[in-house]
Amino acid sequence: MRTAILLYEGFTALDAIGPYAVLSNVPEMTIDFVGKDLELKNPDKGFTSFSVAHTIFTAPPPDILVIPGGAGTSIAAQDKDILQWVQDVHKSSQWTTSVCSGALILGAIGILQGLTATTHWALQTELEAYGATYVSERFVQHGNIITAAGVSAGIDMALHLAREIAGQEMAEVIQLMMEYDPQPPFASGSPRSASPATISLARQIIMQESEQEQKEQARL
Template sequence: MQIAILLYPGFTALDAMGPFEVLGNLPGADTVFVAEQPGTIRNDSGKLAVLADASLAEVGSPDIVVVPGAPDTSGPVKSEAVREWLTAVDRTTTWTTSVCTGSLILAAAGLLTGRRATSHWLYLDELASYGVEPTGERVVTDGKYVTAAGVSSGIDMGLTLAGRIAGDRVAQAIQLLIEYDPQPPYDAGSPEKAPADLVAEWRARRI
């Protein structure tokens, strides 16, 4: 079972690494980082470099595709090579997935039209411009398309998918082994829970 995680300059690290850590522990998983060209790809801070093992042309029929997000997705959204690859591999994938604003990349490729999907809360409204029905849920499954909300929700998406693929017990074992037991010191992880002035501040920065 090949799992292809798309990389591009400026991607958000946890968007890719959360699903990598979860899905990579599935029995028979063969995880590959893929980019337009193989080599090191730096994340949005520029401080982390991840090796893309293969080019898009070298990965033609993965079973699962994971598209991480970024603060700025204009690069992959505008990339004809990325759009064509996503459209091509989607014809045979079992699951096509995204984390955070990665859903905007899938939407730009026309893969989410008419479907329900989620994204980071700051970018959620952009989905509608692609003919997608936005929802604030943390993980959304619509057919074979699984989208996750912001950043850390990629772990939840990975576990959701692991359960669908290998069963609850395997997914629970993965959760146990990575000790994913969130107990944050603050309850401010969504715009509904965070202080209103903090939400307003970040919405203003986004404009």
């Protein structure tokens, strides 16, 4: 079985590596990182560059597609080549999934129209512009489409997917190997639990990062 994880300029590393950590432990799974180019010049902060094994023009068709989010998603969601590839892959994939703002790319190819779906909590409006109804769940499944909430939610979604593919026993083994026994130090992981001041500051930073990303990409 093959999983393709789509990377693009301005993706968020944990969105990709959370599901990767789970799925790379599923028996007989091959993981391909796939990008529009073989080299991302503007990946997440601190990486100088990021190489992928395949471009969207040469990648083997995957059984599972994972689309991470990031400050660059809104730009990727307007890239015709990327959208065409995602559309083609979805025709034959067994599972088509997104993490965080990656849902906007699924929205852009029209497959969330009329469905409930999730994304990062700050992007409800952007998601609903594609005809989906945002729900505040860790992940939402409709047939072979699964959308997950912000960043770290990809881990929970991928464990669910591991169970679908390899059965509950193997999924539990993978959770144990990752020692995924989370103990977040604060009760601020969701807008339901965070204070209004925390929510407001988080929104500001997210908006700044998205603007910064648009400038970076204009410069490239």
